[in-house]
Amino acid sequence: MTATAVLAAAETRSRSRWRPWHARAWVPATYLVASVALYLGLWASPSGRYLIDSGQDQNQWEWFFAVTARSVTELDNPLFTTLQNHPEGVNLMANTTMLGVSVPLTPVTLLLGPGVTWALVLTGSLAATATAWYWLLHRRLGHSRLAAALGGGFCGFAPPVITHAHAHPNFVALFVLPFVVALLLRLWDGERPLRDGAILGLLLAYQIFLGEEVLLLFATGMTIFAIAYAATRPARARAALRPLGTGLGVAAAVSLSLVAFPLYWQFLGPQSYSGLLHGNAGNDLLAFVTFASRSLGGDDRTAGALAWSTEQNSFFGWPLVIMVVTLAAVLWRVPRARALSITVAVAALLSLGSSVKFDGEDTLIPGPWLLLSWLPLYESVLDSRLAMVCVPAIAVLLAMAVDRVRLLFGLPHWQRTPRLLWTGVLLAVLAPIAPTPFTVVDRAPTPTFFTSGMWREYVPDGGTVVPVPIPSPGDTTALQWQLDSDLDFRLPEGYFIGPGQPDRRGIYGAMRRPTSVLLREVRDSGEGRDVTEEQREQAAEDLRHWDAELVVLGPHPAEDALRYTVEDLLGPGHRAGGVWVWKVR
Known part of the structure; x- marks a missing residue:
C-alpha cells in the first residue's frame, strides 16, 4: 500500500462517516473567498469597471456573452453573426465564445448585463477549477484533505492560470478536466467502460464548448503522462488497453454525435479559416525562474520584459522550480511521481517554441515544438501555453510530498522543529507566487x-x-x-x-x-x-x-x-x- 493510501485510510478511520457538510465545505469556501478577493475591484461595479491588464479582451468577451444571449432569446444561430464585420460576419464557433457558460448564463446577461456575466465567469471559474482538482486529489487519488487543498489551490491559482484570469476565461474555466481524469482512471481500472465512456463523451463535448485549445493541451499532457506511466508498468498497461479502448471509443462516438455540426461549422462554415499562425511564441528560458507580474514576488518591469501580462504561462519562480526538481529526484522510484516529473519536463521543453529564447534574445537553437507545430490543430496553438500542462502535474507532486512528510511527522522521533521547518519551506516556495488583486480602472462612459x-x-x-x-x-x-x-x-x-x-x-x-x-x-x-x-x-x-x-x-x-x-x-x-x-x- 502506498504512503498516500496509508494516510488516507488513517484519516478515514479517524473521522465520522457522516461528517457534517460544513466541516467539508471549508476548502471550497476558502477558494471562493480568495477568488472574490482578487476580483473585488471589478465586483464594485461590474458594468463600470475594466480589468486594465485585459487590453481589449474584456470588451470582446462581454460582446460575446451579449450576442449569445441575444441568439438564445431570438432563436438565432449562435454560431454566426453579422453584428460585427458586417456584411461578411463572424464565425462565432471559430472564436472563443464559451457557449458552455454563455448559454446557461443568458438570464444573468439579460437581467444584469454582460459585465456581471464577465465577472461571474471569471470569479466562479477560478474557485470551481480549484474545487474540482481538490475533489480529484482527495476523493479519487486518496490524498489527505490538507494535501488535496494545497494541490487544488495550486491548480486554481497558479501563475499560469492567473495570467489568463485577466482576459481569457476559457483558460480559467478548467473545472471539467479533473472529472475527465477521474473517468480515465476508472477506465484504466476496467470499471464499466460503456457507462464511463458515455459520461466521458458528454464531458468532452461540454469541454469543447468551454475551450477547445484547453482540451488539446490537456490531451497532450495526458498522452505524455500515459506513455511515461505505461513504460514503468507495461503489464498493467497491456491489461488496461481493452477497457480504455472501449471507453474511449464510446466517448468519441457520444461526443462527436453532439459536436459534429458545430465543428463542421467551425472549420468549413462561413468565415471559417484554415489555421492561426503566431510565429515563435515560445517561453523564454528565464521565465521559468521569474515571478509573474501579478505574483506577490513579481513586478511588471521584470516579467513584462519576458512575456505579455496575459501570456506569462511559465512564470513559476525559482523556489518552486528548485522544489519540483528536488521532488522529482526524491520520488523518482514512485511510478506516478516519475511519470508526473517526465510530463512536467516534456511540457516545459515543448513550451519553449520553435527556437529557444533566453533573456529576450533568440539563441537560434531549435526547440522541440518543431516536432508538433506542423500537425493539424497544433498549428493554431500558442506554444508558450504548453507550460500550463505542468500545473496539475506539479500540484499532484506537491500533494504527494505533503502526505509523505505528514507520515514522517507521525513518527515518535519527529519533533516540533522539523515540522516548523517544513511549513517554512512551503511558505517560502508558495508565498512569492500567490496572486495579488487585479487592477481595475473606471470604464470610459458611452456617449x-x-x-x-x-x-x-x-x-x-x-x-x-x-x-x-x-x-x-x-x-x-x-x-x-x-x-x-x-x-x-x-x-x-x-x-x-x-x-x-x-x-x-x-x-x-x-x-x-x-x-x-x-x-x-x-x-x-x-x-x-x-x-x-x-x-x-x-x-x-x-x-x-x-x-x-x-x-x-x-x-x-x-x-x-x-x-x-x-x-x-x-x-x-x-x-x-x-x-x-x-x-x-
Whole structure:
C-alpha cells in the first residue's frame, strides 16, 4: 500500500462517516473567498469597471456573452453573426465564445448585463477549477484533505492560470478536466467502460464548448503522462488497453454525435479559416525562474520584459522550480511521481517554441515544438501555453510530498522543529507566487448619443453605424457603444478571428478596407490628412460595402485629426449627443 493510501485510510478511520457538510465545505469556501478577493475591484461595479491588464479582451468577451444571449432569446444561430464585420460576419464557433457558460448564463446577461456575466465567469471559474482538482486529489487519488487543498489551490491559482484570469476565461474555466481524469482512471481500472465512456463523451463535448485549445493541451499532457506511466508498468498497461479502448471509443462516438455540426461549422462554415499562425511564441528560458507580474514576488518591469501580462504561462519562480526538481529526484522510484516529473519536463521543453529564447534574445537553437507545430490543430496553438500542462502535474507532486512528510511527522522521533521547518519551506516556495488583486480602472462612459437612443433618429434597427476609427483588435470602444444600444445596429470590421487572404489563414480582426487603413493611420499619428479625390471615391465605395447609414466620431485623443480627415472625405458633420455624426447619403 502506498504512503498516500496509508494516510488516507488513517484519516478515514479517524473521522465520522457522516461528517457534517460544513466541516467539508471549508476548502471550497476558502477558494471562493480568495477568488472574490482578487476580483473585488471589478465586483464594485461590474458594468463600470475594466480589468486594465485585459487590453481589449474584456470588451470582446462581454460582446460575446451579449450576442449569445441575444441568439438564445431570438432563436438565432449562435454560431454566426453579422453584428460585427458586417456584411461578411463572424464565425462565432471559430472564436472563443464559451457557449458552455454563455448559454446557461443568458438570464444573468439579460437581467444584469454582460459585465456581471464577465465577472461571474471569471470569479466562479477560478474557485470551481480549484474545487474540482481538490475533489480529484482527495476523493479519487486518496490524498489527505490538507494535501488535496494545497494541490487544488495550486491548480486554481497558479501563475499560469492567473495570467489568463485577466482576459481569457476559457483558460480559467478548467473545472471539467479533473472529472475527465477521474473517468480515465476508472477506465484504466476496467470499471464499466460503456457507462464511463458515455459520461466521458458528454464531458468532452461540454469541454469543447468551454475551450477547445484547453482540451488539446490537456490531451497532450495526458498522452505524455500515459506513455511515461505505461513504460514503468507495461503489464498493467497491456491489461488496461481493452477497457480504455472501449471507453474511449464510446466517448468519441457520444461526443462527436453532439459536436459534429458545430465543428463542421467551425472549420468549413462561413468565415471559417484554415489555421492561426503566431510565429515563435515560445517561453523564454528565464521565465521559468521569474515571478509573474501579478505574483506577490513579481513586478511588471521584470516579467513584462519576458512575456505579455496575459501570456506569462511559465512564470513559476525559482523556489518552486528548485522544489519540483528536488521532488522529482526524491520520488523518482514512485511510478506516478516519475511519470508526473517526465510530463512536467516534456511540457516545459515543448513550451519553449520553435527556437529557444533566453533573456529576450533568440539563441537560434531549435526547440522541440518543431516536432508538433506542423500537425493539424497544433498549428493554431500558442506554444508558450504548453507550460500550463505542468500545473496539475506539479500540484499532484506537491500533494504527494505533503502526505509523505505528514507520515514522517507521525513518527515518535519527529519533533516540533522539523515540522516548523517544513511549513517554512512551503511558505517560502508558495508565498512569492500567490496572486495579488487585479487592477481595475473606471470604464470610459458611452456617449449620450447611444445611451439615450438618439442614434435611432439616424439609423433604423439593423442598420450599420461606422465608428471612427473603425473597430479593430486594438480599439474596441465601439463594441461597448453597440452593447449599450442593445445590439440594435451593426458594425464594420471589429475584434475576432477570421480568414485572411489569399490562403484563408486566420488573422485577428477583418481584412481592412482602404478607408479603414487611412483612418487608422490618422489615429496612430494624430495628424489629419488632406485626402485625394480617389480616396473620397474609395470611401464612398467602402461605405456602400458596409451598408453604412451613419459615420460617428466619439471622444478620442486624436479627435481633431480624425474629424478633419472625415470632413475632407464626407463633408461637414454636426454635433449630437456628445459625438460628431455624418449621415451617409
